[in-house]
Amino acid sequence: MTATPSTRPSHFIHEIIDEDLRTNRNGAGTQVATRFPPEPNGYLHIGHAKSICLNFGTARKYNGRCHLRMDDTNPTKEEQEYIDSIKQDVRWLGFDWGAHEYHASDYFEQLYQWALLFIKAGKAYVCDLTPEEVSKSRGSLTSPGKESPFRGRSVAENLDLFERMHKGEFPDGSHTLRAKIDMAHPNLNLRDPVMYRILHADHPRTGGKWCIYPMYDYAHGQSDWLEGITHSICTLEFEDHKPLYDWYIDQIASFGAAPPGIAYRPRQYEFARLNVTHMMMSKRKLLQLVQDKAVRGWDDPRMPTIAGIRRRGFTPESLRDFADRIGVAKRENTIEIELLEHCLREDLNKRAPRAMAVLRPLKVVIENYPQGQIEELDAVNNPEDPSAGTRKVPFGREIYIEQEDFAQVPPPKYFRLSPGKEVRLRWGYLITCTGVTKDPATGAIQELRCTYDPATRGGNAPDGRKVKATIHWVAAAQAVDAQVRLYDHLFTKDDPNDVPEGADWRSNINPKSLEVLTGCKVEPSLAAPTHANSASSRWTDGIARYQFERQGYFCVDAESTSDRLVFNRTVTLRDTWAKLAAKSD
């Protein structure tokens, strides 16, 4: 192989590759080749992102290549919609398979020809057992299976039957082609595994051409081989399949039917899949959430799907960073969601322009501010990035502040606004609360009366007096209405599957995972797509992201329009006050 590792291996798979390179295991000059092989039966989730980063990242590191291969051997579950979403998601993550887009279905003819060789070599037979009978005769974990009564059929009979399966003469489930291995093998995968089953179903790519389809085990290794994959990286549950993966390849080699031009064979390595606290990683259960309408779709921002995470506002950069940090190993693991959020905040903090948005507005009238006067105040777009520049924000006599930034009776250590107290308006003036207007009927606070100190424009008092709190605000006259969607974990428990005996996993769904806020007041720059803040070139996917000061990171939702702004809260800011407040409860 050509490339040499530039850094020390970061995990056992790279150690293996380094060793392979050192020993020229696959022949000098052979390029490292990996593949990402999703089955298009659902949307990709963050667990797949780990695999994508591993496979494409490995190819990148070793100056090799990574193929995108749809593992489309079961037309009853696979759909074009999923194929399209998978490609979009991989690209969004920042990876490029170039011309190397393949499908297991590309190899159906070759696989079929090889199957004939297995039959001719007496290594495969057509079995007429029903699925129930096969299951029964397979034996158990601790006892051997029984041989199929059809195991002894002649080559000629097998050839004839398989050909008739191929031609569509038999109904689904009536026959299978099975490998003849060992019904007493301690590894159940080797007890005469099914190679082909009959499925009269249209395939997204091959249409009605086939009615027999290869099983995963019979297709995967050979697909790797045909593509010249050197390192076939998969998850732990396939460990038991490796002997079969190797067996098929070894047999074909012994038939003298190896793919032409490939002097080496692929090898499978397994790593532990990703789990994240509060996240459901079962594709089947995610499908159920979508079908049950427990979420709005595969791209619901609460979903752990890449589409959902993207819509939520996560950046591909932060996901790649996350993938780097969690490592690759063979032990079962569950990553705390806090690490993911840390990676996200670290990226967003550096890149997201700041803006002011009041989520739960409380009107403030500044009594000594001239009626009708409007000022344009200078606001820094990103204190972490001087190159982001500044913008003007309008200020007037009436503004909105956050309801929770005022307390009639301040709790201990509360240093925001309360009667008689002074706070700083971000980029604006110091104001002091002089009165509260309440609804005479309910006693609810309606608005605040305040005075401002004209000498504190920009936020500094000439007399040097200290003001502990700075709060965000939006001028009432120029405020733009927006809808803001707040998200929380979709599952209340760390482990969504952790339910009492007999209970359903759905009982762990967080009933408060979505809160929709309407009538939010945001600064006018957020409505102007040309404003420096929305500089979409800042983001590789063109999704505008902001930090709403003191609250968190938000992005413009896909449903947002110029006259109906919608924002998603991607993640909150770290909030030590909230933590303190929660503790004192």
Add this chain to the structure above:
RNA sequence: UGGCCCGUAGUUCAACUGGUAGAACGCCUGACUCUGGAUCAGGAGGUUCCAGGUUCGAGCCCUGGCGGGCCAGCCA
């Protein structure tokens, strides 16, 4: 009474292949601050699953236990 894989801080990974355990996240203190953000400084936290063995020396090697995961689809 099966086969395969895995056991190192709360979590996820390291430990230059046998030389006396370290990082990140999380947690706790403090400093600073026009975001109760960010940043900075410090701290707590380990019987390396257990027991034997080999060795001058074991997280690493050997043996035996214990614990966990996966496997009995014509799913992948």
